[in-house]
Amino acid sequence: MESIGFLPLLWWSLGAASLVGACFYLYMEYQAYLLRTQVSGIPGGLRFTSRLLVAEARYAAKHLVVEARNAHYKRRPLPEGNEVLKTGEVTATLPAAGLQMQVFRMVEKDGVSGAPKDTGLCSIVFTASDELKMQASHTSVGERAELRLEGIPASVAADFQTFANTLQAWLDKVEHGLKMEIEAARLREEAAARAKEKAERDALAAQAANVVLSDEQREARAAEQIAKWREAAGFTGNATEVSIEPNGDIRWFIDLGLGGRVTLHANNRTFSGSLRGAAVKGLGGELELGVRDDYWTEDEPILATFRILGGASPDIRRAWNERLDILVQSLG
Numbered sequence: 001m002e003s004i005g006f007l008p009l010l011w012w013s014l015g016a017a018s019l020v021g022a023c024f025y026l027y028m029e030y031q032a033y034l035l036r037t038q039v040s041g042i043p044g045g046l047r048f049t050s051r052l053l054v055a056e057a058r059y060a061a062k063h064l065v066v067e068a069r070n071a072h073y074k075r076r077p078l079p080e081g082n083e084v085l086k087t088g089e090v091t092a093t094l095p096a097a098g099l100q101m102q103v104f105r106m107v108e109k110d111g112v113s114g115a116p117k118d119t120g121l122c123s124i125v126f127t128a129s130d131e132l133k134m135q136a137s138h139t140s141v142g143e144r145a146e147l148r149l150e151g152i153p154a155s156v157a158a159d160f161q162t163f164a165n166t167l168q169a170w171l172d173k174v175e176h177g178l179k180m181e182i183e184a185a186r187l188r189e190e191a192a193a194r195a196k197e198k199a200e201r202d203a204l205a206a207q208a209a210n211v212v213l214s215d216e217q218r219e220a221r222a223a224e225q226i227a228k229w230r231e232a233a234g235f236t237g238n239a240t241e242v243s244i245e246p247n248g249d250i251r252w253f254i255d256l257g258l259g260g261r262v263t264l265h266a267n268n269r270t271f272s273g274s275l276r277g278a279a280v281k282g283l284g285g286e287l288e289l290g291v292r293d294d295y296w297t298e299d300e301p302i303l304a305t306f307r308i309l310g311g312a313s314p315d316i317r318r319a320w321n322e323r324l325d326i327l328v329q330s331l332g
Helices: 006-035 131-137 153-207 215-233 314-331
Strands: 038-042 043-050 053-060 063-078 083-097 100-109 117-131 143-151 239-245 250-256 261-266 269-274 279-281 284-293 304-308
Touching: 038 153, 043 153, 053 153, 063 117, 083 117, 083 143, 083 239, 100 153, 117 153, 131 143, 131 153, 143 153, 215 239, 215 250, 215 261, 215 269, 239 314, 250 304, 250 314, 261 304, 269 284, 269 304, 279 314, 284 314
Parallel strands: none
Antiparallel strands: 038 043, 043 053, 053 063, 063 083, 063 143, 100 117, 117 143, 239 250, 250 261, 261 269, 279 284, 284 304
16 A cells, blocks of 8 residues: 655645634634624614614614514513513514613523533513503503513623613603603693682682672671681781671771781781881772781892772771871881
8 A cells, every 4th residue: 555645645734724724714703793793873863783683773763673583572561461472583662761771691500519600691681661651642552561682692792781871861861751741741630620620619709709698797707707817816906997898708908906916818818917017008099008928038028918998988098008107117
């Protein structure tokens, strides 16, 4: 048998080594290809691309579209419904409001020590719900969803986490906008409820205003109200004037007590306190008395005004004007 010469053997060895090297190179290139990711801008959004998943944020539509080769996709209709599970290749459209994207390291127990050991793989979990959108739009149709991707290489998962962090400001803005819509709707409903209550009260007041009372009934009703004001003020004035509506309501009232204390009522407002710092002004057939109420401060020295003595005789108004002027000046 003839032996193979040295040179042919060398060439065969070099050829085999080259083939092995080429195969190894192609294998490494394929692994790199599998791990390659890209983040790119698209019209009105941002896209993450890899061999295992593609995630596309669409800003105008306010949702995220995820395409995955191998995933578990659970969906449950809201408010109640049966859960539907789909596995394998999945395309999911997830609302941006309330969307959460989380990356978890996958571990396994060491066969010898039993301690957790990193596998180099990760899980990516998307959770989303239409609850905020349903509240904002006042609809009862929506769903809650969970999309889970297992066995994602750690480097791909890390790149996706960076992409998710980039989107967080947009997600927060969308969620905040829906919450503002919900709050605005709540305030409108409260305002409508208050307006309805006021209309009902006004209707009742109008009915009461049309009730004709005798003089004794009118005075008794007014006296009952004045007694309540005096009890709350803690004093009974020694100079009093009052005007009573036909239905017994009090149009205006002044009750002047010792030490410059006064109880006033006009335009459905009541005040009880001191005349210190007050101001008196004649307005044709009325007196305007300005007093320091609970909201008065040195920084905002605005007086609460009460117009009284409308319909009283000029002599009575003049006498009250002089009395109040002297009393206010004496209080300093």
